[in-house]
Structure formats: structure tokens, C-alpha cells
Amino acid sequence: AKQYVGSHYIFYTDMMKDSVKREFKIRNYLHSAIENDEFELWYQPIVELSTLKIVGAEALIRWHQPKLGFLPPDQFISIAEKSGHIHQLGKWVLKQACIQTKKLHQQGFSKQYVAVNVSVKQLENEYFAESVCGILNETECKGELLMIEVTEETSISDSQKVQMNLGKLAKLGIKCSIDDFGTGFSSLAKLHELQMNQLKIDKSFIWDIEKSEKIVLAILSMGKNLQLRVVSEGIETKEQLEFLARAGSDFGQGYYFTKPLPFEAYQVFLSEWQSNKER
Numbered sequence: 402a403k404q405y406v407g408s409h410y411i412f413y414t415d416m417m418k419d420s421v422k423r424e425f426k427i428r429n430y431l432h433s434a435i436e437n438d439e440f441e442l443w444y445q446p447i448v449e450l451s452t453l454k455i456v457g458a459e460a461l462i463r464w465h466q467p468k469l470g471f472l473p474p475d476q477f478i479s480i481a482e483k484s485g486h487i488h489q490l491g492k493w494v495l496k497q498a499c500i501q502t503k504k505l506h507q508q509g510f511s512k513q514y515v516a517v518n519v520s521v522k523q524l525e526n527e528y529f530a531e532s533v534c535g536i537l538n539e540t541e542c543k544g545e546l547l548m549i550e551v552t553e554e555t556s557i558s559d560s561q562k563v564q565m566n567l568g569k570l571a572k573l574g575i576k577c578s579i580d581d582f583g584t585g586f587s588s589l590a591k592l593h594e595l596q597m598n599q600l601k602i603d604k605s606f607i608w609d610i611e612k613s614e615k616i617v618l619a620i621l622s623m624g625k626n627l628q629l630r631v632v633s634e635g636i637e638t639k640e641q642l643e644f645l646a647r648a649g650s651d652f653g654q655g656y657y658f659t660k661p662l663p664f665e666a667y668q669v670f671l672s673e674w675q676s677n678k679e680r
């Protein structure tokens with residue numbers, strides 16, 4: 402028994418060591434990843450449910466790390482937040498999103514906005530709004546083309562700086578959305594106070610729509626009353642789409658339309674979608 406307990410213990414610490422080691426490696430690799438051009442933005446369309454027109458896209462980061470392979474954001478964003486790399490990385494994301502969205506406009510997709518995920522850590526930085534302003538100028542992209550998505554967190558309510566940045570972003574014409582709505586801590590008062598324009602119903606409610614029907618309906622009617630646009634994310638089936646369209650969700654997003662696509666593939670997807678509509 403002793404030996405069993407012993408080996409069990411060793412096994413456990415080895416696992417701990419492996420995950421600590423991996424986190425340490427990721428943190429180190431993050432350092433040079435931007436310079437080495439290892440990141441890419443993929444795009445997932447946001448569809449107006451009443452017309453099935455694509456109104457914009459969410460930009461989602463992907464990392465091709467030469468030694469570790471393909472890394473989804475869940476494996477490095479929280480590490481970047483802890484290490485402080487998130488500030489530099491976040492600027493890269495915003496700039497790339499502006500550059501590529503401008504390209505879409507030049508190709509005639511003139512009504513497309515881009516939704517960019519922004520960490521609360523970024524919003525807590527005193528100079529965040531100024532740096533966004535700099536990026537808009539540098540890329541000659543209008544603030545109206547940009548929407549930022551922020552996940553509800555407890556810390557959001559404490560921070561004066563977050564509120565100040567959101568106010569400045571609003572002045573630049575940038576819209577703001579609460580992400581993963583219904584899973585976090587934000588109160589209705591906070592939504593209003595932070596001048597949100599939109600809320601995104603978390604995908605867990607959409608996947609479980611039969612059980613969560615009442616919650617989804619409640620969020621939709623609340624959104625309407627607060628004059629917020631409501632997006633439903635994680636739509637995977639026709640049934641979910643039809644339910645949400647009937648229930649009055651303004652916009653939707655999910656694998657049912659397409660998984661996130663690399664920029665080139667997204668451009669092709671957009672053209673095909675448009676020509677299908679016109680037929």
C-alpha cells in the first residue's frame with residue numbers, strides 16, 4: 402500500500418511538473434512570437450438572423466508555435482494575461498484586425514465590422530484607449546468598424562480605468578459588447594453604467610436550448626428593454642437557429658454557418674455567401 406501511495410504521489414507530482422513546465426515554455430515562447438510572425442487571426446461571421454446577411458465577423462487568435470504546434474487561445478491567453486504579454490499581443494490583434502477589415506472594405510464588403518476580444522487586463526491599462534486611437538490612425542480604419550468584446554468579470558466593476566477607457570472608446574465610435582453573457586458576474590446596472598451596446602448570450606445556453614429556453618427568453622427580453630443588440634453564439638443546428646430567430650435574437654454566430662476561417666478562406670466564404678443571396 403505504501404508503495405502504491407508512493408507511486409501515486411510521484412505520478413501526481415510529475416503531472417504537476419509537466420503542466421508547470423508547459424506553462425513556463427509557453428510563457429517563454431510568447432516573448433518572441435509576435436516578432437516571429439507566429440500569430441494569425443481567424444474570422445467567424447456574425448449573421449443578422451432576420452435577413453441572413455453577414456454584418457461582421459469575430460476575430461479569433463491562433464498561434465502556430467514551431468515547437469508546440471497549433472495552439473488554441475484557451476492555452477495561452479490566460480498565461481499572456483499573467484505574464485503581461487497580453488498588452489503587446491492585444492495591440493497586435495487590434496492592428497491586424499483593422500488592417501484586414503480595411504482590406505475587406507476595399508474589396509467592396511463595405512458594411513463589415515470586426516469584433517475583437519479584449520481582456521479586462523488591457524482595459525485596466527491607463528493608455529489603452531490612446532493606443533487604440535493610434536492604431537486606428539495608423540491603419541486608417543474608422544472606429545465605427547470596430548467592436549470590442551469583453552468578458553464579464555468581478556474585477557470589471559472595481560476599475561475606474563476600465564470605465565474611463567470604455568468612455569474614450571465610445572467617443573471614437575467603437576462599440577462594446579459583453580461576451581459570454583449569463584455565465585459571469587455582471588449585474589444589469591453594470592451593463593448600463595459601462596455603456597455596453599450589445600450582449601452575447603453564452604454558447605452553453607444555446608447548446609442546451611431546451612433546458613435553457615426560459616433563460617434565453619429572459620435575456621432576450623432584457624436586452625430589448627435595455628436597447629441592446631443581442632447576439633447568440635454557438636449556433637450549431639437549424640433548430641437552434643430557428644428558435645433564436647423566432648425568439649427575436651438580432652444576430653447569431655456558430656458552426657451552423659461556419660467554423661472560424663483563416664482570412665483568405667473567410668474572404669472566399671464572404672463572396673460565396675453574397676452571390677448565393679443574390680441568386
Ligand code: C2E
Pocket residue numbers: 445460461462473474475478494518519520550580581634635636637654655656657661
Ligand atoms: P469567445 O470569445 O467566447 O469565442 C467563441 C469561441 O467559441 C471560439 O473559440 C469559437 O471558435 C468557438 N465557437 C464559435 N461557434 C461555435 C460553435 O458553434 N460550436 C463550438 N463548439 N464552438 C464555437 P476559440 O477561437 O478557441 O476562442 C476561445 C476563447 O479565447 C474566446 O472565447 C476568447 O475568450 C479567447 N480569445 C480568442 N481570441 C482572442 C484574442 O484575440 N484576445 C483575447 N484576449 N482573447 C481571445
Ligand code: CA
Pocket residue numbers: 459518550580
Ligand atoms: Ca468573443
Ligand code: CA
Pocket residue numbers: 580581601603604634
Ligand atoms: Ca463568447
Ligand code: CA
Pocket residue numbers: 552580581
Ligand atoms: Ca470566452
